[in-house]
Amino acid sequence: MRLPGTDRRLDAYWLLVAPLLVLVAVFFAWPVLNILLISVTEPAPGLGNYEKLITSASLGRILRTTLRICLLTTVMSVAVGYLIAYTMVHLGGRERAWMLALMLLSFWVSVLVRAFSWLTLLGRNGLINAMLTGSGLVDEPVAFVRNETGVLIGMVHYMIPYAVLPLLANMQGIDQRIMDASRSLGAGPLHGFLRIYLPLSAPGLVAASLLVFIISLGFYVTPALLGGGRVLMVAEYISVQVLVTVQWGVASMLATLVLASVFGLLFVLSRVMSISELFGARA
């Protein structure tokens, strides 16, 4: 049991934070909650929309497609991102600066421009296919885009900077001398990497994976354009329900689901590691 006087210091800090909390609550939390409430009030009060998750085969398929693509994107982005971050950390100042600059440049290109560029590059009559068929390597143009492959290419390309930056931040904090020390104690390069470097970079890996996965969940434009209409993900489906078929209950229910999944993921992770350290705040 706490004595009334002992929490005095905590009270002062809460007072400082309170205005910000109120601002977030009023201008962010309340409107979002309002929208999420639509899932239990339209078209009729109750959990009918949530029942659709179990009864509707199409909803299940859309969610599975979304999950599959997001997981694949996360794995591939983080793998490539790890390589890039590792290289950047071990390079000297100028090369690293160049790599960072190039990566940030691609980071700033709009998602719509990227999607259309991929279509031009990888389309049936695009540059790559023209090279492949022209040189005789393949007979028919390869279907790079307007299918799931195209979506993955587009999404991984977009996500790599998101994967690299947390990894870079984490790796820069790993003291290089630890690797030297492990070598002097007899560990080979592979052994040293697996037993020492990888575990040390684990927080970065988790942060990068989390970031990429959460952003992928909400991806709309890239799958819509590069998937040729055949890769339907949950974000586009929600948009269609809100704008075209005007089934706001279903849309809100799916939005609630996505939001709840993200929070659930963060919760599970908080059991395994310190979330605040993940997002940069040192304990």
Added chain:
Amino acid sequence: MQDKAFFKDMALQGAEDFKSGRLGRRDFLILCAVIGAAPFAVAAGDAEAAANEIVLWNWGGDAVKCHTDSFGAPFSKETGLGFRIDTSGPLQGKIKEMVESKHVTADVADADAFDAIALGKSGHLEPIDYSVVDKNKVLEGFAWEHGVSIIFYGYAFMYDTEKFKDNPPTTWADFFNTRDYPGKRSLYKWANGAIEGALMADGVAKDQVYPCDLDRALDKIKSIKEDSFYWGSGSAAQQMIVNGEVSMGMVWLNRAKIVEADTNGRYRLNMNQAIAMPGAYIVPKGNPAGRANVMKFIASCQTPERQIDLFRCHGMTPANPAAFAMIPDDLKRFAVTSEENLSRVLLNDPEWWAENGGEAVNKYLDAIS
């Protein structure tokens, strides 16, 4: 509601007083803070301007220039009212949201007939004033309580003349026949047109298409799923054809002329069994310019010369029967209401789509993904 008008009035009065020096700056700011209005928005005097212009809500792109030149500029000259275009695209959900939150920013939306019927039923639209808008200036049957047709657009397919020069495809049955006509296809992503095309391909007679047998149509569509791409915007449809990705592509008719030009005539439009979609000008309830002004505007859009102007610029076919005869000869092929085409096309049934559109779109998305 009352409060809003009162506050607006207070704000305007405060602005005038501030301008004339009766109200000190500090007091004016306090007044604005109390009302909740940003000071500069009120002092600029724009609060009244909204009522003096017509805002047409359409889908952007070429439509902006064409509608401004054909409809907006002549109307402004006649009446002195301003004209502006909002290009965010009047989807049903957006209109519903706007009217329900009482924050309507457009006067008339260039939408579909099934939007007029569906949203009219749910009470989100102003009824059309047929004492100002002339029912006789619209093709018979295309003037509804909450919307009136100013233009027709449509769905048809374009085919590769080089690939199929020996026996060009002429029907939807040919479109869905990937054995005799190999290659990829493209269809509209949100069911309109594709459902009717599939039913006609499966042998349903034109007058039996509505009410649509959704399952039959979806089976047909699923049969060419492996070879199909789906587009959600006119530019995507155009790109798929111009880039040679499909050998037969469904398009919106107003794009057909541009695509033929872009591909140097290689891809040709087939109007047989085209699905003619009646557009509808609809007015969201509580529009800023008021009922009288917007009805005047809609009536002005019925002028045959202006509709022909729009057709020449943008490819949207006139809905005024008096304009049918005025369609220029070289463009008759692309017009859904020209005499050569009127008997070949299938007229879309907006009532069926208003009732079943939501279900149709969802089932379609389920089938194609």
